[in-house]
Amino acid sequence: MNQPVNDTVAVIGLGYVGLPLALSLARAGRRVIGVDVDPGVRAALAAGAPRFLEPGLPELLESVGPEQFIVTDRLPDEPPREIIICVGTAVDAETHEPDLRHLVAAATLVAEHISPETLVVVRSTVPVGTCRNVVLPLLRRRVEAPLLAMCPERIIQGQALRELEELPQIIGALDERSLERTRRLLKPIAADQVTVSNLEAAEMVKLVCNAHTDLIYGFGNEIALMSSALGIDANEVIAAANLRYPRPDLSKPGFVGGSCLIKDPYLLIHSAEHAGYAPPMVAAARAVNEAVPRHALDTVVKTLAAHGRSLESAKILLGGIAYKGRPETDDVRGSAAVEIVADLRGQVAVLGGHDFVVGAERITQIGAQPMSLEEGLTDADALLLLVDHPRYGVLDAEFLLTRMRKPAIVFDMWGLLESALSGVPGIEYRRLGRA
Template sequence: MQNLSDPFDVCVVGLGYVGLTLATALASAGLRVAGSERSQDVVDLIASGQSPFHEFGLDEAIQAVVSRGKLVPFSLEDGTPVADSYVITVGTPVKNGSVYLEDLKSAVSAVADVMPDGALTVLRSTVRVGTTRTIAEPILKDSGKKYAVAMAPERTIEGKALAELSSLPQIVGGIDENSTQLASELFARLGVEIVPVHSAEAAELAKLASNTFRDVSFAFANELAYFADQSGVDVYDVVRACNYGYDRMNVALPGPVAGPCLEKDAYILSNSADVLGVEVPLAMQGRKTNEFIVSHVVNSLLPDMNSHTPKVSILGLAFKGRPATSDTRGSLAGDFAQAMKSKYSVTDVAGWDPLVSVTDAQKMGIHFDELDEALKSDVVLIQTNHRFFSSEEFYSALERNEQPGRVFVDLWNQLDAERITSMGNRLIPLGRKIIDVKDALV
């Protein structure tokens, strides 16, 4: 392993989904990259050329850069490596409505202790507006060294992160012109267009605006679906008609809106507004509308089972299905499981996912089953839009485990109604008419 005192071109602090993909991309671009990570297990996996999570193409890319010595992971116990530039990607979860920044402060302090004079520090974690200038900069300033500091928000989608790191324009905003320039030069090594903004605060807000806009857009689609379920209107018919040949319309389709970004960024925007004594009601209403999906599904879609205690299961446990991911952070599967336990007075909810681990399922209060066993349920909730659930392999599993009377609740409108009902099952899609066996025969 390379010595800590041998300067690297860049050190990425935090080797989770954001940090590891960025570190790998920078190393692939020819930079000498160090990674600093608190989990020794993660460090060991990366050092052996493996990714600790599913991300398309990442294992092969890690193997290539680790074998050439371009990416070297270090644990916190090893200390923070010396580098010309640092990129901080530690988690910034929301706790009690406010963004938790203690891990970020610790990371900046660790960088300040070892950075050479004039080093660049870039925040990539999602933060409250003003964090770069009012929290990170004072810590660096107290080191007594010259420094540059900027914000360069991460906007990739899990499952396509490596491809997007080499294609998406990169927003960069520093506390001064020099910081913006140095950060722009660093991210230009990825071969992407740089979008400089006039301040670190603008870059911070751009990240929050990007995700909150998407959250609100999806909230409108879900609100239409909630209305459709009560009125008998087919929301997919409505969206198709609205969008067809009409360039000014791009209504999204409904479904669970979750994950480590969309579940929290409206709250961080609201937290930013609170500091200034203002409000962002649209952002928060959109978030609440998306969170309401659990209550809506449980109370309006899931059938009552008064005659017996049913076996229930959830298929698709990650926070999303397309692009595929193993990430359960912010997944609504755990919320659905808890609500189903309450509705049906059961202590166990089975679950299955093509990529999620048994351990991560258990953390959400879900008993991970083999697919065939999970399908032997009275009520099956399809929670993600993973392509497996519209594949022939999935229907083969259904045929192997044919069980008339099952109820499938499909939150993504991907099940084939004719094939489901031909097996004597009932299909309840979000925002569409309930399809029963008798309906299929009409």
């Protein structure tokens, strides 16, 4: 059997997780082979323009030489010294069961290109037990005692390169030899390392981190929904509760989205239920957070009706198509806009979409009409501002009143425009958490 190529590491999957990792390893002096089956991804990288927004990534791509970072659609014939799997995982939209097809395909490919000295690192987010029960048997078809570790990523879009270096790196390995090899591999880019006792613990760390975030935000949103029903201002309640109180702060309400937070709690639920325990808190937080886009839309529809306007004849602009505004991203996976467009499709006269980062083609793909702010607000009945991107601060009362139909209906998910619009004659201002 061939021996590993000296000092070569292969990264499978060059998306939001894999590309920052691959380029960081190349910058640290490693020869990196980046593998992606999507020809569009490879063409974009060859042109020096990654297909997604991440500050510093284009400059880093330009700085590494072509011999340092090689982009291809396949693993080399000679087994690399290390292979890192960074492909995406998903859950079924209806059943919320894990969809591990891409991971299984990647692990199957990897198993055909390893030697006994090849370290395989799983970085994809997976249900607890996946590395041992899915990946390991595939590797053992080729190697009797493979080297295997789980090293979950916990970076966020917009700060990926910085967090890759600054965040503690969780490492769980199959055995001591796998652990030591993994520590050496990642040390040049992730010096702060936290070792856990096995693969399963490392898998669970990632899931509980995101489920915990979902829980925290979920309770803030629960306060918002209760406050709206009770005629109370949720932000006032939360601010007063937090002020000089020596207990954990309550989170302000806002939409919880993105590819991780809409998926990882379900992966954790699946893992626990498979072991005989159904976690009610995780499931409840997800249900609350998933209700927020519908609440926003219902608020706008009711406000339209209160002023004698039908949804069928209305023009509505969605401000913010990406799932978040800070740090800015062009990622629309798990965004409130996607959910609202799906509910409004075919029910509204004009449905416009605006984003400072997401391109027109992507806005069209989700089912909205790409528009500038001026075009989208001209004769609009309602604005749903779904993200807190700071550039939406240009939307003052004069900007809206000179363009929108009166009264101008505004639903502001994050309260970004509250000081500028609340109480202004001619504007029906609504936000999450205020009746």
